[in-house]
Amino acid sequence: MRVLVVEDERRLAQALRLGLTAEGFTVDLAHDGLTGLARATDHAYDVIVLDIMLPGLNGYRVCSRLRAAGSDAGILMLTAKDGEWDEAEALDTGADDYLSKPFSFVVLVARLRALARRIGTRAPRRTVLGDLVVDSAARTCTRAGTGIALTPREFAVLDHLARRAGEAVSKREILEQVWDSGPDSDPNTVEVHISALRRKIDTPFGRAAVQTVRGAGYRLAADGG
Amino acid sequence: MRVLVVEDERRLAQALRLGLTAEGFTVDLAHDGLTGLARATDHAYDVIVLDIMLPGLNGYRVCSRLRAAGSDAGILMLTAKDGEWDEAEALDTGADDYLSKPFSFVVLVARLRALARRIGTRAPRRTVLGDLVVDSAARTCTRAGTGIALTPREFAVLDHLARRAGEAVSKREILEQVWDSGPDSDPNTVEVHISALRRKIDTPFGRAAVQTVRGAGYRLAADGG
DNA sequence: GCCGATGCTGAAGATCCGCTGAAGACGGCA
DNA sequence: TGCCGTCTTCAGCGGATCTTCAGCATCGGC
Secondary structure, rough: OOOEEEEEOOOHHHHHHHHHHOOEEEEEEOHHHHHHHHHHOOOOOOOOEEEEEOOOOOOOHHHHHHHOOOOOEEEEEEEEEOOOOOOHHHHHHOOEEEOOOOOOOHHHHHHHHHHHEEEEEEEOOOOEEOEEEEEEEEEEOEEEEEEEOOOOHHHHHHHHHHOOOEEOOOHHHHHHHHHHHOOOOOHHHHHHHHHHHHHOOOHHHHOOOOOEEEEOEEEEOOOOO | EEEEEEEHHHHHHHHHHHHHOOOOOOEEEEEEEEHHHHHHHOOOOEEEEEOOOOOOOOHHHHHHHHOOOOOOOOOOOOOOEOOOOOOHHHHOOOEEEEOOOOOOOHHHHHHHHHHHHEEEEEEEEEEEEEEEEEOOOOOEEEOEEEEEEOOOOHHHHHHHHHHHOOOOOOOHHHHHHHHHHOOOHHHHHHHHHHHHHHHHOOOOOOOOOOOOOOOOOEEEOOOOO
16 A cells, blocks of 8 residues: 655654554655655555645645646645644545644554545546546546536446547447447447537547447547547 | 434433434434444444443444444443443444443533544535535535525535535435435435525525536535536 | 448437426424 | 424426437448
């Protein structure tokens, strides 16, 4: 399990690294907000321990920027016992949990484990393909930041293709998965919906994310077309 | 904050329910171990008040089975002053805290609050979505600073949507969470309440925070509409 | 270039889904 | 018990959405 600790007190940071490593975590450190943000966006961490008071960029900022960048790591914030602390703000910026200093190391480990467990079972929700974003949880789709309204069927088809981005998916499979219908249904139904989909997510943007694989079905380009 | 009280003395259980409800908790009762275990595994409680001496299945058993089932609710055990009581055993089975009878109600509330804080409910007390504020603890809702009176059901629906702000939530799920009803109940009930909600929090302000996701349910706009 | 197979697309009718007003049921409270 | 606010059920409306169909375009092999 990979953990990033963003903490400016070096003694504490080192102690955490030693302790967490002994508990079986793989630990990286950052000592200020900017470095933390950079590392977190470069590497895929399971959980991030984030101090609120940081030089450069404070914890709230790091947290909201991470979420804006689409990170789905678990984030646990550390609050100084006397510092100003706004629980609502923290959770609003996308933190998953928090712990006030001074804290028990055992509690920290327990919380990190619980957090990782929670994050792990959280269904993957956003698929990013170039400037095309498919968000299964929100049931939204955006191209270059522009929201696109899709009907239920259209979204279901797109979602299914997105989960196998880059692979060719047969009409048969789409029919079974999206329509949960028997193998004797009309593949033309799929064609009609694919057509509608292209008219919404490709044509207006001069792109071609939905590709026809003759005889084999369709493929959603991994780079968004 | 959701609390489950598992206590076989009905008078005491009722008194706890009244008192805790007045303190802003959402309280459910169970009068024996098996029922308590069933309820606790079915619903996500933040904390569970668990009597040791219970008909059917005693508190220790309930506690260890809950933990075995992966529950991460806070558990506070109640011990009779004369009953045999093994603190080590209690904590071994996964209890977080304990209190011996007779106890002061004020102390119980304080312990429950501390416990909930320690366990770290990730549910924000207040959810801020643009100028729409939903306060789960106070059970109030304001839009642009104006207080809005909601009926219990309306608030429960809004609260549930707010906890998943930005995500599409199915009518089915709303029915299960807000009504804790079976999957065969009428989704139209939800529609009626959604309609009432919109008439109160959206229409008068010319906004559209409550969005219909055709075929999938509803979504509360993360920016308040 | 021809041909069959395969895929695309516009139109139209049928269907499904969600919204809403009203009526009655229910429950708390005096 | 009667009142009042709230909840659920019902039925109809209106519109979005789905499917079917038919004709046309495109592709690949010859």
